[in-house]
Amino acid sequence: MTLPQTPDNASRALAPTSEPRDIAIVGGGPVGLTLAARLLRTTAWRITLIDAATPARAARDPRAIALSHGSRQLLEQIGAWPVPMQTIEHIHISQRGRFGHVKLHHDDYDVPALGYVVRYGDLCQALERALARAAEAAPGRLERVFETRIDEVTQPKVTQPKVTQPKDQDGGIVRLDGTSHNDHDGLPVAFAARIAVQAEGGLFHQQMRRHAGVGQGDGGRRRDYGQTAIIGHVTASRAMPGWAWERFTEEGPLALLPHEDHGTPGYALVWCCAPDAATRRLALSEADFARELGEAFGTRLGTFTLHGKRHAFPLGLNAAPVTVDGRIVAVGNAAQTLHPVAGQGLNLGLRDAFALADSLRASCTPQALQAFAARHRVDRAVTIGVTDLLPRVFGVGGPLAAHARGAALAALSCVAPLKHAVARQMMYGVRR
Numbered sequence: 001m002t003l004p005q006t007p008d009n010a011s012r013a014l015a016p017t018s019e020p021r022d023i024a025i026v027g028g029g030p031v032g033l034t035l036a037a038r039l040l041r042t043t044a045w046r047i048t049l050i051d052a053a054t055p056a057r058a059a060r061d062p063r064a065i066a067l068s069h070g071s072r073q074l075l076e077q078i079g080a081w082p083v084p085m086q087t088i089e090h091i092h093i094s095q096r097g098r099f100g101h102v103k104l105h106h107d108d109y110d111v112p113a114l115g116y117v118v119r120y121g122d123l124c125q126a127l128e129r130a131l132a133r134a135a136e137a138a139p140g141r142l143e144r145v146f147e148t149r150i151d152e153v154t155q156p157k158v159t160q161p162k163v164t165q166p167k168d169q170d171g172g173i174v175r176l177d178g179t180s181h182n183d184h185d186g187l188p189v190a191f192a193a194r195i196a197v198q199a200e201g202g203l204f205h206q207q208m209r210r211h212a213g214v215g216q217g218d219g220g221r222r223r224d225y226g227q228t229a230i231i232g233h234v235t236a237s238r239a240m241p242g243w244a245w246e247r248f249t250e251e252g253p254l255a256l257l258p259h260e261d262h263g264t265p266g267y268a269l270v271w272c273c274a275p276d277a278a279t280r281r282l283a284l285s286e287a288d289f290a291r292e293l294g295e296a297f298g299t300r301l302g303t304f305t306l307h308g309k310r311h312a313f314p315l316g317l318n319a320a321p322v323t324v325d326g327r328i329v330a331v332g333n334a335a336q337t338l339h340p341v342a343g344q345g346l347n348l349g350l351r352d353a354f355a356l357a358d359s360l361r362a363s364c365t366p367q368a369l370q371a372f373a374a375r376h377r378v379d380r381a382v383t384i385g386v387t388d389l390l391p392r393v394f395g396v397g398g399p400l401a402a403h404a405r406g407a408a409l410a411a412l413s414c415v416a417p418l419k420h421a422v423a424r425q426m427m428y429g430v431r432r
């Protein structure tokens, strides 16, 4: 079967065929794109990549994302680096108004930078180019489908294969149903695949999960942190290039990441606070907002000026207990949506994509998906655990708790092996 290629990113509808696709990826965000590019480079499978939107829409997303050095290494392997970025050479972690802090420096770890701050849209464009190049080198193996929303992913009830049956010949398929808005006004689409990967981000996965079974049952980690993140771009009168700041305040963590927005060098702000405080701050004038930010952060960077719009995101942990069900697997934000503290969400998602692609090298089967889940379990659990623990530990009020946290930060700063372990986890996750 010859599938259409889209190196120019033209919109395509599903090619009519009675054959099941090998691997259908639902969601062409950074994780879906990374997975598709890696699969084209390292396996022989035919990939169908479906997105509800278009690459042009993703390219406009201005959100600032901190990528670790380890993520840069992964992106390099699929030809999606460089991306326009600001480097994080030093990280300063502290508590507002309390003793104890930790400083991390890139030269302690022999890396050019601890991390990089990129625009989501720029990253998606770099991944689109890398995917187009991979597709050119693997003719007939990539089918792109835009403006098509998948609403249901279903599979026949999984039965235990007979002992005598070869492992990759259980004949199973997954059915994907959705709606195409591509040249049509809501045309239903349906097709089959041997493996379906849910990479559709956090917004819709609960709805699809109800049908698919992935992530259902007890043991998932869900938490409403009672916090909202205010996102914006600010400049500082005494900026320190190359430094990123994570400051734990009584309301929640406040991060400033070196970032350039429309040619204005400054900081991407992620300010986590109580929802009513966030609502009030969003309504403040730019000058009053900047002044309150200065009061919350302290005077180290001088005074702040706000540029452009502020946005608010409610924060919660939503991690599926299992990411694999038969022939269906979830990766990226579809598998886990994390608190933004320490900026780990996409970094873990990229590792999901690589671990899955590597597990699918030899066969396109439920067993390969189980191998992925087993191999990736520790990295996923540790990353989710750390990002869940930090906002809760630093959210406990009272002088005693604050004192204990100060002591912990001071210990972390003094005990080099502990500090290096934390830095390595943030840069690379758990490597196996």
Ligand SMILES: Cc1cc2nc3c(=O)[nH]c(=O)nc-3n(C[C@H](O)[C@H](O)[C@H](O)COP(=O)(O)OP(=O)(O)OC[C@H]3O[C@@H](n4cnc5c(N)ncnc54)[C@H](O)[C@@H]3O)c2cc1C
Residues within 6 Å of the ligand: 026, 027, 028, 029, 030, 031, 032, 050, 051, 052, 053, 058, 063, 064, 065, 066, 067, 148, 149, 150, 151, 199, 200, 201, 202, 204, 231, 313, 331, 332, 333, 334, 340, 342, 343, 344, 345, 346, 347, 348, 349
């Ligand atoms: C404000 C903010 C700041 C962040 N900062 C950081 C950071 O500093 N570091 C970090 O590592 N992470 C960060 N994150 C998290 C990061 O953005 C996510 O982890 C990442 O976007 C997940 O990528 P994804 O491809 O899994 O999902 P998404 O980026 O959500 O992409 C999902 C794709 O699926 C498509 N889609 C959705 N539903 C369907 C459907 N039903 N059918 C077909 N297609 C569908 C969408 O159009 C989209 O293209 C941040 C998130 C936010 C909101």
